[in-house]
Amino acid sequence: MTTNKRGFAQEVWDFFCSLRLSIFLLIGLALVSIIGTIIPQGQPPREYLATLSETKFRLYSSLGFFDMYHSWWFILLLYLLTLNLICCSIKRLPRVWKVVSEPVLEMDENFEKSLPNVKDLKLKGTKEELKERMASFLSAEFAAPVITEKNGAYHLFAQKSPWCRLGVYVVHLSIIVIFVGALIGSFFGYKGYVSIPEGGAISQVQTQGGKMINLGYEVRCEKFSVTFYDTGAPKEFKSILTVVDNGKPVPGLTSRPIIVNDPLTYKGTTFYQSSYGQSDEGALYHLTVRDRKGGAPVQLTARQGERVALPGGSFLSVMEATMDVRPFLKGFDGPGAQVEFTPAGGNPQPFVILSDKYESFNAQHGGDLLITFNGMDQKFYTGLQVAHDPGVWVVWAGCFLMVVGICMAFFMSHRRVWARVTDTGVTLGGSASKNPAGFEICFDDLVEKVNKA
Amino acid sequence: MSSSMLFNVTMVLYMVSTCIFFAFLASRSKAVGLGGTYAALFGFLVQTAAIGLRWKESYDQGHGHAPLSNLFESVVFFSWTIVLIFLFIDFKYKYRAIGFFVIPFALFGMAWAQLGLDSGIEPLVPALQSNWLMYHVITCFLGYAAFAVACGISIMYLIREKMEQGGGNAQAGGLLSMFPSIRVLDDLNYKAIMIGFPLLSLGIITGAAWANYAWGTYWSWDPKETWSLIVWFVYAAFLHARITRGWVGRRAAILSVIGFAATIFCYLGVNLFLSGLHSYGR
Numbered sequence: 001m002t003t004n005k006r007g008f009a010q011e012v013w014d015f016f017c018s019l020r021l022s023i024f025l026l027i028g029l030a031l032v033s034i035i036g037t038i039i040p041q042g043q044p045p046r047e048y049l050a051t052l053s054e055t056k057f058r059l060y061s062s063l064g065f066f067d068m069y070h071s072w073w074f075i076l077l078l079y080l081l082t083l084n085l086i087c088c089s090i091k092r093l094p095r096v097w098k099v100v101s102e103p104v105l106e107m108d109e110n111f112e113k114s115l116p117n118v119k120d121l122k123l124k125g126t127k128e129e130l131k132e133r134m135a136s137f138l139s140a141e142f143a144a145p146v147i148t149e150k151n152g153a154y155h156l157f158a159q160k161s162p163w164c165r166l167g168v169y170v171v172h173l174s175i176i177v178i179f180v181g182a183l184i185g186s187f188f189g190y191k192g193y194v195s196i197p198e199g200g201a202i203s204q205v206q207t208q209g210g211k212m213i214n215l216g217y218e219v220r221c222e223k224f225s226v227t228f229y230d231t232g233a234p235k236e237f238k239s240i241l242t243v244v245d246n247g248k249p250v251p252g253l254t255s256r257p258i259i260v261n262d263p264l265t266y267k268g269t270t271f272y273q274s275s276y277g278q279s280d281e282g283a284l285y286h287l288t289v290r291d292r293k294g295g296a297p298v299q300l301t302a303r304q305g306e307r308v309a310l311p312g313g314s315f316l317s318v319m320e321a322t323m324d325v326r327p328f329l330k331g332f333d334g335p336g337a338q339v340e341f342t343p344a345g346g347n348p349q350p351f352v353i354l355s356d357k358y359e360s361f362n363a364q365h366g367g368d369l370l371i372t373f374n375g376m377d378q379k380f381y382t383g384l385q386v387a388h389d390p391g392v393w394v395v396w397a398g399c400f401l402m403v404v405g406i407c408m409a410f411f412m413s414h415r416r417v418w419a420r421v422t423d424t425g426v427t428l429g430g431s432a433s434k435n436p437a438g439f440e441i442c443f444d445d446l447v448e449k450v451n452k453a
Numbered sequence: 454m455s456s457s458m459l460f461n462v463t464m465v466l467y468m469v470s471t472c473i474f475f476a477f478l479a480s481r482s483k484a485v486g487l488g489g490t491y492a493a494l495f496g497f498l499v500q501t502a503a504i505g506l507r508w509k510e511s512y513d514q515g516h517g518h519a520p521l522s523n524l525f526e527s528v529v530f531f532s533w534t535i536v537l538i539f540l541f542i543d544f545k546y547k548y549r550a551i552g553f554f555v556i557p558f559a560l561f562g563m564a565w566a567q568l569g570l571d572s573g574i575e576p577l578v579p580a581l582q583s584n585w586l587m588y589h590v591i592t593c594f595l596g597y598a599a600f601a602v603a604c605g606i607s608i609m610y611l612i613r614e615k616m617e618q619g620g621g622n623a624q625a626g627g628l629l630s631m632f633p634s635i636r637v638l639d640d641l642n643y644k645a646i647m648i649g650f651p652l653l654s655l656g657i658i659t660g661a662a663w664a665n666y667a668w669g670t671y672w673s674w675d676p677k678e679t680w681s682l683i684v685w686f687v688y689a690a691f692l693h694a695r696i697t698r699g700w701v702g703r704r705a706a707i708l709s710v711i712g713f714a715a716t717i718f719c720y721l722g723v724n725l726f727l728s729g730l731h732s733y734g735r
Binding site: 019020022023026027029030033034036037038041069182191229231233234235236237259260261263270272273274385386387389392395396399402403406407410411 | 516575576578579580582583585647650651654655658661662665666667668669670671672674676679680682683686687689690693694696697700715723727
């Protein structure tokens, strides 16, 4: 029984240690990941039902295809990959560590046969002399050797960048670190969205999960602006934001402009320019009303559709307006408004008014009053993406580790050189963990130099 | 002189280079092979000048930016990086026959860009106004280019292996004699991917860093991001396959070709067929 159990445990362990499982998981992850790039993710059901049959919708839904990268089976694959690389590392690391920390110091006959590069050197001198000579030569041309004496022979061992053998494990570790960072972000962070009208402020953010988060401070939008290139393509979206904490504007974050690619961060939460639109309050229209019989002109402001009382008992409402009438009225420019004028006791009359540049045009309507349109203040709201992710630095640390690990694993090689000095001469042996052809050149070079020296 | 003219010259030179490499396979003359490499090198220099000139032209138009911002510019840059990586491997290992399988990728890119794509210089939209654009695009495309070279080498591997198995008729044997041996091809495939994989990793990391800086999310499973990860998975599988028995040689070559197909889909397919954040393909 015991052996059976041991056998089973061993089999499970071997399964999780196997490289075949790694290859299977990597290719499997690559294949299933395709699904989520073809089926749009995270849309409302009616969007899917527009293109999918009811049965397919239910099938896909139960398989988690609509939020695939967070489905239990995708996460399970990621956990399996993590488990696999941990097991692989646990199994192989001690062996590699031994090579790094306890190098073979002597090259005996058997070991010599296993080396790809071996050369007998024709050097003259006593054993002691040759030992000294080889030691200083290796120190100068390769690396400082460790010298041991065994069975009447001197053994010299020198190596370069042994720790690069650990590169693979650094990469494996980096993947785990990145996963940990992602987990920290998903448990302790949030992503949300707020829209702030110009002049308005918010102190709460609704997250993607629908939770309300109290920021503990206020973010005020002073102004939003958008500019365009001549081609009509957008050039810049800019919000001027002020952070107000404890009733006081925060120094440095007062009237701070933020644009796409230049966000604002306060207390670990970052605000990104993401969208904009016309504010719900609508525009504020400016008008001048003057009595034709004389008297001082009256300045009025009105919101869209608002009935404004005029001198003499009449009313006016602005239906719509523009800052440039050129596309609508041939031969005119400047601001213009479509208004509805209701004389005292009369019926509403719709007409267009323009700026004071066109007094005679404006004089056609309005009874005793001369009404001119001065322009408007369009109000925008700014849409900000809000992110709070305490795991992001862990992710960057992981990425940094990955780059370091990949460089160690791919571009560096553990090079070792042994020299055995006996009364009959010197035998030089060498090997490298990578790029054997490159090392051969380096080894031949060493042989040539020591022969000349 | 305009950059467009120089791009045309580049295209012609890559065509000449491809033809010379073919002549090299047929004639088996080392001098001809060297000629193919020199034609590619000359094309590369002209293209470098053209890219520089286009960069300057964008400044002349008043909205200067590196020429890495739309599909035309990216295809041209891709073709440039392919030749760069090819020349690197060519000068290092001197297996000229590879040119015939790699330079056509660059030629095809230039021909498509010049004949089929809008070459207008557009100002940068707000999302692209960042230094990250340069780091991200350069690392990604150098990675893609290394994979293109690996794919060309793998195709050579598959052809040579098939011919050797079939005994090889006389003429094919003649063409084949300029191919590096199967063992060398397998090794070169691995070396090219050793260049591409770190660069792709850096490309993904710089992309994540940029996304985090501009949008507040380093990873949002956007189709482009997902496909780059798919490519990464495929080549990670390749690298692990190297140290597993039974996965070198033929299987490795097939995996390398699949990897490049995934790369091309990641680069173009995502823009043409799927929707997402990288909309330069439109």
